[in-house]
Amino acid sequence: MTTKTPPLSIENVSVAYHRKPVLRNITYQSPEGECxxxxxxxxxxxxxxxxxxxxxxxxxxxxxxxxxxxxSQQRKLVGYVPQRESVDWDFPTNALxxxxxxxxxxxxxxRRPKSEHKDRALEALRKVGMESxxxxxxxxxxxxxxxxxxxxxxxxxxxxxxxxxxxxxxVDAATEKAIVQVLHELKEQKKTVFVVHxxxxxxxxxxxxxxxxxxxxxxxxxxxxxxxxENLQKTYGGRLAILPPQTNDLLSTx
Amino acid sequence: MLELFRDANxxxxxxxxxxxxxxxxxxxxxxxxxxxGLMGDVLAHAALPGICLAFLFTGSKNPLWLLIGATLTxxxxxxxxxxxxxxxxxxxxxxxxxxxxxFFGFGIVLLTQIQHSDFGNQAGLDKFLFGQSxxxxxxxxxxxxxxxxxxxxxxxxxxxxLKLLCFDANYGKSLGFPMVGLDFFLMLxxxxxxxxxxxxxxxxxxxxxxxTPAATARYWTERLDHMILISACLGALSGLVGTILSSVATxxxxxxxxxxxxxxLFFVSMLCAPKRGLIAKWLxxxxxxxxxxxxxxxxxxxxxxxxxVTLTALSNQSNLxxxxxxxxxxxxxxxxxxMESAQDTFTLSNASWKKANDTALLRLxxxxxxxxxxxxxxxxxQDIEQLSDLPESLRSQxxxxxxxxxxxxxxxxxxxxxxxxxx
Numbered sequence: 001m002t003t004k005t006p007p008l009s010i011e012n013v014s015v016a017y018h019r020k021p022v023l024r025n026i027t028y029q030s031p032e033g034e035c036x037x038x039x040x041x042x043x044x045x046x047x048x049x050x051x052x053x054x055x056x057x058x059x060x061x062x063x064x065x066x067x068x069x070x071x072s073q074q075r076k077l078v079g080y081v082p083q084r085e086s087v088d089w090d091f092p093t094n095a096l097x098x099x100x101x102x103x104x105x106x107x108x109x110x111r112r113p114k115s116e117h118k119d120r121a122l123e124a125l126r127k128v129g130m131e132s133x134x135x136x137x138x139x140x141x142x143x144x145x146x147x148x149x150x151x152x153x154x155x156x157x158x159x160x161x162x163x164x165x166x167x168x169x170x171v172d173a174a175t176e177k178a179i180v181q182v183l184h185e186l187k188e189q190k191k192t193v194f195v196v197h198x199x200x201x202x203x204x205x206x207x208x209x210x211x212x213x214x215x216x217x218x219x220x221x222x223x224x225x226x227x228x229x230e231n232l233q234k235t236y237g238g239r240l241a242i243l244p245p246q247t248n249d250l251l252s253t254x
Numbered sequence: 255m256l257e258l259f260r261d262a263n264x265x266x267x268x269x270x271x272x273x274x275x276x277x278x279x280x281x282x283x284x285x286x287x288x289x290x291g292l293m294g295d296v297l298a299h300a301a302l303p304g305i306c307l308a309f310l311f312t313g314s315k316n317p318l319w320l321l322i323g324a325t326l327t328x329x330x331x332x333x334x335x336x337x338x339x340x341x342x343x344x345x346x347x348x349x350x351x352x353x354x355x356x357f358f359g360f361g362i363v364l365l366t367q368i369q370h371s372d373f374g375n376q377a378g379l380d381k382f383l384f385g386q387s388x389x390x391x392x393x394x395x396x397x398x399x400x401x402x403x404x405x406x407x408x409x410x411x412x413x414x415x416l417k418l419l420c421f422d423a424n425y426g427k428s429l430g431f432p433m434v435g436l437d438f439f440l441m442l443x444x445x446x447x448x449x450x451x452x453x454x455x456x457x458x459x460x461x462x463x464x465x466t467p468a469a470t471a472r473y474w475t476e477r478l479d480h481m482i483l484i485s486a487c488l489g490a491l492s493g494l495v496g497t498i499l500s501s502v503a504t505x506x507x508x509x510x511x512x513x514x515x516x517x518x519l520f521f522v523s524m525l526c527a528p529k530r531g532l533i534a535k536w537l538x539x540x541x542x543x544x545x546x547x548x549x550x551x552x553x554x555x556x557x558x559x560x561x562x563v564t565l566t567a568l569s570n571q572s573n574l575x576x577x578x579x580x581x582x583x584x585x586x587x588x589x590x591x592x593m594e595s596a597q598d599t600f601t602l603s604n605a606s607w608k609k610a611n612d613t614a615l616l617r618l619x620x621x622x623x624x625x626x627x628x629x630x631x632x633x634x635x636q637d638i639e640q641l642s643d644l645p646e647s648l649r650s651q652x653x654x655x656x657x658x659x660x661x662x663x664x665x666x667x668x669x670x671x672x673x674x675x676x677x
Contacts, residue, residue: 054428072430080428086423091287092478101418110411115516133634137476143634153425
């Protein structure tokens with residue numbers, strides 16, 4: 001493999017809900033081994049884009065490939081962290097069991113997880129600082145801890161590409177720190193991570209490159225080149241409230 | 255009652271209702287967790303036209319044909335349901351009502367037609383309406399039982415996949431499992447579980463046999479495998495109890511008694527279950543209230559800075575009424591934790607005085623922790639119950655924040671901060 005195939009390649013993709021287009025003609029090739037922020041206003045189709053890339057939504061047009069092949073052939077290379085609110089946490093199970101679900105794909109039909117799988121799940125929990133909560137009923141976890149369990153579940157998959165749907169929303173500082181730590185580790189392992197993100201303050205800190213999205217792809221590329229006020233205004237229009245400079249000063253003193 | 259066990263036919267009925275209870279308990283658990291509680295009702299009602307059509311086509315009452323007919327219309331109903339909710343703006347509850355009554359209405363039309371035609375009353379299909387376990391014969395039970403066994407086997411074989419479906423179907427899809435197919439498979443199992451129970455429990459009561467054991471079991475456990483096991487046992491138990499009761503009081507029919515038995519178990523569980531039950535919740539609420547009140551009093555006492563205080567001072571400081579404080583003091587007096595040193599003047603024991611100080615300090619520490627919630631630590635903020643739960647390193651960190659944040663003149667109000675600061 002001398003010619004580099006991009007981890008994620010999106011060719012002219014459109015997605016529609018109830019015949020109403022949500023994403024139009026997105027074309028994008030991702031860099032490898034980077035942490036990519038998917039940024040855009042509410043309803044801009046950020047989650048839709050990663051769901052479409054994962055084959056969870058039918059495409060109205062275009063093609064998605066993972067390392068040059070369709071997603072259906074590359075599932076083992078892809079890990080997914082859905083939004084926390086997408087499941088009912090009052091389900092009769094514990095944190096370890098949820099993380100074990102990340103290994104179901106490798107286990108295949110009918111095979112039950114064995115102790116080696118449990119060890120791997122525990123290791124994933126350790127990476128997010130949750131190993132002491134392995135046996136805890138999932139409804140007894142705080143929102144941030146639930147988010148970390150979802151993250152651990154994806155880590156257990158040991159994928160090459162990760163898609164994370166708003167992992168930073170509504171989490172405590174400890175969880176935010178744990179997620180950032182995981183992102184760093186994944187990057188060191190040359191894995192590619194896509195993160196749907198809301199908080200413009202932290203974009204330059206967390207992401208090597210960004211995709212600015214508002215129904216279409218506004219701009220994409222390295223954060224320091226693309227994450228500019230001009231591009232942000234193109235993405236957010238009037239909704240972008242420029243923060244006064246002293247806000248940043250306030251945030252850094254502690 | 256002993257006669258029951260000598261009567262071969264009654265034993266068949268007993269075995270049949272027990273097996274039925276087990277299979278509907280197992281499948282019902284998945285339906286319950288998939289939030290398809292009403293599905294059993296729809297499937298049972300939708301089975302009626304299938305039974306009638308099977309009879310009209312084959313002219314026989316062979317249970318196998320009736321079963322196949324019922325399964326087909328049940329599946330058709332569930333397909334209609336998912337189409338309606340997917341392709342129209344109608345919500346699921348409306349769709350459920352729509353499909354249920356339409357299929358049932360059609361079934362009743364067919365049933366009346368059959369009863370008024372040549373094969374007439376001998377058809378006896380109306381026993382499917384309300385169920386008639388007494389009419390079960392050996393052949394029925396063998397078929398019911400073997401199908402129930404197959405259902406249980408399939409459910410345990412696909413346990414992992416069904417769990418994934420019920421908890422996070424979208425994630426399962428991203429792992430490559432055909433979730434739409436699995437959902438349909440679960441529906442198929444449910445339809446069959448409902449259909450084999452129709453003869454015993456009837457269209458109207460079958461839904462409760464499917465969903466109540468599962469809802470009951472949920473009260474007793476936080477593990478899916480245990481929940482399914484308990485649900486199966488509850489189903490079997492109600493089958494047993496219902497059948498035995500109806501054989502003791504011969505005038506009562508079995509189906510309704512089974513349902514009453516399972517509902518009774520549900521109510522008992524709802525009240526008495528150890529963690530999720532209403533009584534347990536109520537007790538927890540009382541405990542929390544007492545704990546909060548005690549904390550308020552401790553903190554007030556500590557803020558007054560004196561081991562001996564007057565009732566009025568304590569009441570003013572804590573914003574609690576004198577009566578509320580008296581009630582707490584009365585409890586504490588019994589354990590010797592509070593002494594009445596003069597009229598309406600109380601002294602805390604040394605042990606309680608330390609507790610009061612710890613409580614006040616912990617409260618301040620928690621305030622600090624919430625201000626600096628990214629403090630490096632392994633322990634979780636919601637696990638801290640008392641001061642001794644805080645590791646030493648964390649304590650000194652919180653203490654330094656405390657001294658930074660509470661102004662000097664306010665610190666003098668807090669005996670503990672002065673004391674801890676001197677340490």
